[in-house]
Amino acid sequence: MSAFMTHLSFEFKTGIRNKNLLLMNYLFPLGFYLLMGAIMPGINPFFRETxxxxxxxxxILAATLLGLPDPLVSARESGIFRSYKINGVPASSILFIPGLTTGMHLAIVTLIITFxxxxxxxxxxxxxxxxxxxTIVALSMACSGLGILIGVVSPSTRMTVLFSQIIFVPAMILGGLMLPFNMLPEAAQIIAQLLPATHAMNAFNGLAMGLTADFNPWASVAILASSGLLAFGLALYLFSWDSKNSQRRGHPLLALLVLLPYVIGILVL
Known part of the structure; x- marks a missing residue:
């Protein structure tokens, strides 16, 4: 337990001392929040409701999808994970602790925004x-799992950017942050339901903000939580200690199974 807490404390401090993580955990989301708060209500007064x-x-999207994958890939490429393995650090701690510390930073940011x-x-x-x-916990699980899974399957730091943006950019456009889900074309709604942001906004509206949900909000919470658990499980299964290892327990395309809860949601909801 003492080793776990030491590792947790180190990772938490790294999230503040590391300039890139400080940007993704605090400066970028809070700066965007202040910018949108100053601009969007003048363009769309209803934006205040959500x-x-x-x-x-x-x-949460910025800190997890843009902040989590790169340090995992960099540590694997530099051989840090090999030293962890030699010293008996389990793979589960290597993957779980960054997600947990990111969640701790996000709790601070969430409190600042909310209050x-x-x-x-x-x-x-x-x-x-x-x-x-x-809903925040479910969304954090889903996005942290995705971020860690991207870090595990990505062959290089350059590819982490591509994989992360494949989720992040559509989430900004279709995820309900700026444009309501019910205003999207039918085809775009189907794509949107593959995104954690869509289910998060649906759950927030229906369960926390007193607004009308577009589909079952508790189902959205279940989808987010189950996808997060699935992502962590896949990341642990596909985890590699060394970028030079030629053998893997599974093909990286198995990571696409993380979409299964969202696909089931499209078929059922």
Whole structure:
């Protein structure tokens, strides 16, 4: 347990001391939050109703999808994981602790956004704090799992950018952060339901903000949580200690199984 706590403390401090992680965990999401808070209500007054969940969702997407994969790939390429293996550090800790510490940083950012948005921008506050918290946890699980899975299967730091942007950019456009789900064309709605941001905003609206959900909000929470658990499981199965290893326990394309809960959601909801 002492080794786990030491590793956890080191990773948490790294999230503040490392300039790239500091940018993704704090500066980028909070800067974007202030920018959108100053601009969007003038363009769309209804944005105030979903501003807090939208900015929290953005913060989680940025910290996990853009911040988590690169350090994992860099550590594997530099041989750090080999030294971990020699010293008996399990693969589960290598994957779980970065996700946990990122979640701790996100908790701070979420509190800042939640408690300042109403004062600074007259944003609507959550009507149900417990459901708001549950949705945040489910979204954090889903996105942290995706970020870690990308770091595990990506062959290089350059590819992490590509894989992360494949999810991040559509989430910004189709995920309900700026444009409501019900305003999307039918084909775009199907694509949107493959994104964690869509299910997060649906759950936030229906369970925490007192707004109308576009489909079952509890199903969205279940999809997010199950996809997060599946992503962590796949990452652990596909994990490689060394980038020079020619053998893997499974093909990297197995990572696409993480989409299974979302596909089932499209068929059922």
């Amino acid at each position: 501003m807090i969940p939208a900015m929290v969702t953005f913060a 300042t948005a109403a004062f600074l921008f007259d944003a609507a506050v959550p009507s149900n704090g417990l459901n708001f918290f549950i």
